[in-house]
Amino acid sequence: MVMRFQNGKRMAAAGCLLLAVMAALPAGCSSGPQLTVMEMEEASETGAQSETVQTEPRIETEPSIAVYVCGAVNCPGVYELSASARVYQAVEAAGGFRDDADQEWVNQAQFLQDGGKIRIYTRLETDQMRQEGLEEGSVLPEGQDAQTEQAGESPVNLNTATREELMTLPGIGEAKADAVIAYREENGGFSSPEEIMNISGIKEAVFSQIKDRITV
Numbered sequence: 001m002v003m004r005f006q007n008g009k010r011m012a013a014a015g016c017l018l019l020a021v022m023a024a025l026p027a028g029c030s031s032g033p034q035l036t037v038m039e040m041e042e043a044s045e046t047g048a049q050s051e052t053v054q055t056e057p058r059i060e061t062e063p064s065i066a067v068y069v070c071g072a073v074n075c076p077g078v079y080e081l082s083a084s085a086r087v088y089q090a091v092e093a094a095g096g097f098r099d100d101a102d103q104e105w106v107n108q109a110q111f112l113q114d115g116g117k118i119r120i121y122t123r124l125e126t127d128q129m130r131q132e133g134l135e136e137g138s139v140l141p142e143g144q145d146a147q148t149e150q151a152g153e154s155p156v157n158l159n160t161a162t163r164e165e166l167m168t169l170p171g172i173g174e175a176k177a178d179a180v181i182a183y184r185e186e187n188g189g190f191s192s193p194e195e196i197m198n199i200s201g202i203k204e205a206v207f208s209q210i211k212d213r214i215t216v
Helices: 002-024 037-051 087-093 123-131 174-187 193-198 204-213
Strands: 064-071 077-082 117-120
Touching: 064 087, 077 087, 087 117, 193 204
Parallel strands: 064 117
Antiparallel strands: 064 077
Protein backbone atom coordinates (compact mmCIF):
# COMPACT_ATOMS: atom_id res chain seq x y z
CA MET A 1 0.00 0.00 0.00
CA VAL A 2 2.77 2.41 0.81
CA MET A 3 4.56 1.81 -2.55
CA ARG A 4 1.39 2.36 -4.59
CA PHE A 5 0.72 5.63 -2.80
CA GLN A 6 4.23 6.97 -3.48
CA ASN A 7 4.04 6.01 -7.17
CA GLY A 8 0.74 7.84 -7.50
CA LYS A 9 2.22 10.99 -6.02
CA ARG A 10 5.12 10.88 -8.49
CA MET A 11 2.77 10.49 -11.48
CA ALA A 12 0.66 13.42 -10.31
CA ALA A 13 3.74 15.63 -9.95
CA ALA A 14 4.94 14.74 -13.43
CA GLY A 15 1.53 15.57 -14.87
CA CYS A 16 1.51 18.98 -13.23
CA LEU A 17 4.97 19.73 -14.59
CA LEU A 18 3.86 18.82 -18.11
CA LEU A 19 0.82 21.08 -17.87
CA ALA A 20 2.97 23.94 -16.64
CA VAL A 21 5.37 23.63 -19.60
CA MET A 22 2.50 23.51 -22.11
CA ALA A 23 0.90 26.56 -20.54
CA ALA A 24 4.17 28.50 -20.91
CA LEU A 25 4.27 27.97 -24.69
CA PRO A 26 2.80 30.91 -26.76
CA ALA A 27 -0.54 30.27 -28.35
CA GLY A 28 -0.38 29.09 -31.96
CA CYS A 29 3.19 27.77 -31.70
CA SER A 30 3.74 24.72 -33.86
CA SER A 31 6.14 21.91 -33.39
CA GLY A 32 7.92 22.71 -36.73
CA PRO A 33 11.26 24.50 -36.96
CA GLN A 34 11.23 28.22 -36.10
CA LEU A 35 13.71 31.08 -36.96
CA THR A 36 15.47 32.56 -34.01
CA VAL A 37 15.70 36.37 -33.57
CA MET A 38 19.40 36.31 -34.56
CA GLU A 39 18.65 34.33 -37.73
CA MET A 40 15.91 36.79 -38.71
CA GLU A 41 18.26 39.77 -38.21
CA GLU A 42 20.97 38.10 -40.35
CA ALA A 43 18.46 37.41 -43.14
CA SER A 44 17.34 41.06 -43.06
CA GLU A 45 20.95 42.33 -43.31
CA THR A 46 21.69 39.98 -46.22
CA GLY A 47 18.70 41.29 -48.15
CA ALA A 48 19.73 44.89 -47.56
CA GLN A 49 23.27 44.21 -48.75
CA SER A 50 22.03 42.57 -51.97
CA GLU A 51 20.13 45.77 -52.82
CA THR A 52 23.19 48.03 -52.30
CA VAL A 53 25.80 46.00 -54.19
CA GLN A 54 27.82 47.86 -56.90
CA THR A 55 26.86 51.34 -55.69
CA GLU A 56 30.42 52.70 -55.36
CA PRO A 57 31.04 55.80 -57.55
CA ARG A 58 33.27 55.43 -60.63
CA ILE A 59 36.70 57.11 -60.45
CA GLU A 60 37.34 59.20 -63.58
CA THR A 61 40.89 59.24 -64.94
CA GLU A 62 42.66 62.43 -66.00
CA PRO A 63 42.89 63.06 -69.78
CA SER A 64 46.24 62.26 -71.37
CA ILE A 65 48.38 63.93 -74.04
CA ALA A 66 51.18 62.77 -76.34
CA VAL A 67 54.48 64.65 -76.70
CA TYR A 68 57.66 64.02 -78.68
CA VAL A 69 60.85 64.27 -76.62
CA CYS A 70 64.14 64.37 -78.53
CA GLY A 71 67.68 65.70 -78.41
CA ALA A 72 69.98 65.15 -75.44
CA VAL A 73 67.80 62.62 -73.59
CA ASN A 74 68.54 58.95 -73.03
CA CYS A 75 65.43 57.51 -74.73
CA PRO A 76 63.97 59.88 -77.35
CA GLY A 77 60.45 59.11 -78.49
CA VAL A 78 56.73 59.85 -78.21
CA TYR A 79 55.35 59.57 -74.68
CA GLU A 80 51.83 59.65 -73.24
CA LEU A 81 51.51 61.79 -70.12
CA SER A 82 48.76 63.39 -68.06
CA ALA A 83 47.26 66.60 -69.39
CA SER A 84 48.73 68.54 -66.44
CA ALA A 85 52.30 67.26 -66.97
CA ARG A 86 55.29 69.59 -67.27
CA VAL A 87 58.54 69.51 -69.25
CA TYR A 88 60.56 67.86 -66.48
CA GLN A 89 58.11 64.96 -66.39
CA ALA A 90 58.45 64.46 -70.14
CA VAL A 91 62.24 64.38 -69.75
CA GLU A 92 61.92 61.81 -66.96
CA ALA A 93 59.70 59.66 -69.18
CA ALA A 94 62.40 59.82 -71.88
CA GLY A 95 65.02 58.40 -69.54
CA GLY A 96 66.32 61.68 -68.17
CA PHE A 97 68.96 64.13 -69.40
CA ARG A 98 72.09 62.89 -71.11
CA ASP A 99 75.39 63.86 -69.53
CA ASP A 100 76.00 66.50 -72.22
CA ALA A 101 72.55 68.10 -71.95
CA ASP A 102 72.19 71.77 -71.02
CA GLN A 103 69.51 71.46 -68.34
CA GLU A 104 69.36 75.21 -67.78
CA TRP A 105 68.37 76.12 -71.36
CA VAL A 106 64.88 74.61 -71.21
CA ASN A 107 62.12 75.76 -68.85
CA GLN A 108 61.47 72.52 -66.98
CA ALA A 109 58.41 73.92 -65.18
CA GLN A 110 56.54 74.74 -68.39
CA PHE A 111 53.25 72.92 -69.06
CA LEU A 112 53.13 70.53 -71.99
CA GLN A 113 50.78 70.70 -74.96
CA ASP A 114 49.20 67.77 -76.76
CA GLY A 115 51.19 67.00 -79.92
CA GLY A 116 54.08 69.18 -78.78
CA LYS A 117 57.80 68.65 -79.28
CA ILE A 118 60.41 69.02 -76.55
CA ARG A 119 63.99 69.26 -77.81
CA ILE A 120 66.81 69.18 -75.28
CA TYR A 121 70.01 70.83 -76.51
CA THR A 122 73.58 69.88 -75.64
CA ARG A 123 75.89 72.36 -73.92
CA LEU A 124 77.87 72.64 -77.16
CA GLU A 125 74.72 73.59 -79.07
CA THR A 126 73.63 76.17 -76.53
CA ASP A 127 77.12 77.70 -76.41
CA GLN A 128 76.93 78.26 -80.16
CA MET A 129 73.42 79.65 -79.83
CA ARG A 130 74.55 82.13 -77.18
CA GLN A 131 77.41 83.26 -79.44
CA GLU A 132 74.86 83.88 -82.17
CA GLY A 133 72.85 86.08 -79.83
CA LEU A 134 70.00 83.64 -79.20
CA GLU A 135 68.19 83.98 -75.92
CA GLU A 136 67.92 81.19 -73.37
CA GLY A 137 64.97 78.98 -74.21
CA SER A 138 65.09 79.74 -77.94
CA VAL A 139 64.54 76.90 -80.40
CA LEU A 140 66.61 76.43 -83.52
CA PRO A 141 64.61 76.41 -86.76
CA GLU A 142 64.08 73.02 -88.38
CA GLY A 143 66.30 72.44 -91.41
CA GLN A 144 68.98 74.58 -93.01
CA ASP A 145 66.54 76.51 -95.17
CA ALA A 146 64.45 77.58 -92.19
CA GLN A 147 66.66 80.63 -91.69
CA THR A 148 65.95 82.02 -95.13
CA GLU A 149 62.77 83.37 -96.56
CA GLN A 150 60.40 80.62 -97.60
CA ALA A 151 58.64 80.67 -100.96
CA GLY A 152 55.53 82.81 -100.74
CA GLU A 153 56.37 84.11 -97.24
CA SER A 154 56.29 87.88 -96.83
CA PRO A 155 59.25 89.55 -95.09
CA VAL A 156 58.67 91.07 -91.67
CA ASN A 157 58.47 94.87 -91.75
CA LEU A 158 60.43 96.24 -88.80
CA ASN A 159 58.35 99.42 -88.74
CA THR A 160 54.91 97.81 -88.67
CA ALA A 161 55.35 94.27 -87.34
CA THR A 162 53.61 93.22 -84.16
CA ARG A 163 55.40 91.61 -81.23
CA GLU A 164 54.22 88.16 -82.34
CA GLU A 165 55.36 88.71 -85.95
CA LEU A 166 58.83 89.80 -84.81
CA MET A 167 59.10 86.65 -82.67
CA THR A 168 58.77 84.49 -85.78
CA LEU A 169 62.29 85.60 -86.74
CA PRO A 170 65.21 83.34 -85.72
CA GLY A 171 66.90 84.58 -82.55
CA ILE A 172 64.17 87.10 -81.71
CA GLY A 173 62.43 86.27 -78.46
CA GLU A 174 60.07 88.31 -76.32
CA ALA A 175 62.74 90.66 -74.95
CA LYS A 176 64.26 91.45 -78.34
CA ALA A 177 60.85 91.91 -79.97
CA ASP A 178 59.92 94.43 -77.27
CA ALA A 179 63.28 96.17 -77.81
CA VAL A 180 62.61 96.48 -81.57
CA ILE A 181 59.21 98.07 -80.93
CA ALA A 182 60.64 100.44 -78.30
CA TYR A 183 63.49 101.47 -80.66
CA ARG A 184 61.20 102.34 -83.57
CA GLU A 185 58.87 104.32 -81.27
CA GLU A 186 61.78 106.31 -79.84
CA ASN A 187 63.56 106.89 -83.15
CA GLY A 188 60.68 107.28 -85.57
CA GLY A 189 61.16 103.91 -87.20
CA PHE A 190 63.97 102.06 -89.01
CA SER A 191 65.55 103.54 -92.11
CA SER A 192 67.24 100.25 -93.14
CA PRO A 193 67.23 96.61 -92.05
CA GLU A 194 70.85 96.96 -90.86
CA GLU A 195 69.73 99.51 -88.27
CA ILE A 196 68.32 96.65 -86.19
CA MET A 197 71.89 95.94 -85.07
CA ASN A 198 71.72 99.13 -83.00
CA ILE A 199 69.55 97.17 -80.56
CA SER A 200 71.37 95.48 -77.69
CA GLY A 201 71.72 91.74 -78.22
CA ILE A 202 71.19 91.86 -81.99
CA LYS A 203 74.57 91.78 -83.71
CA GLU A 204 76.10 90.25 -86.83
CA ALA A 205 75.32 86.64 -85.87
CA VAL A 206 71.61 87.28 -85.42
CA PHE A 207 71.39 89.73 -88.32
CA SER A 208 72.89 87.14 -90.69
CA GLN A 209 69.99 84.82 -89.86
CA ILE A 210 67.22 87.36 -90.36
CA LYS A 211 68.53 89.80 -93.02
CA ASP A 212 66.68 88.00 -95.81
CA ARG A 213 63.45 87.95 -93.81
CA ILE A 214 63.14 91.59 -92.76
CA THR A 215 62.36 94.84 -94.54
CA VAL A 216 61.48 98.46 -93.75
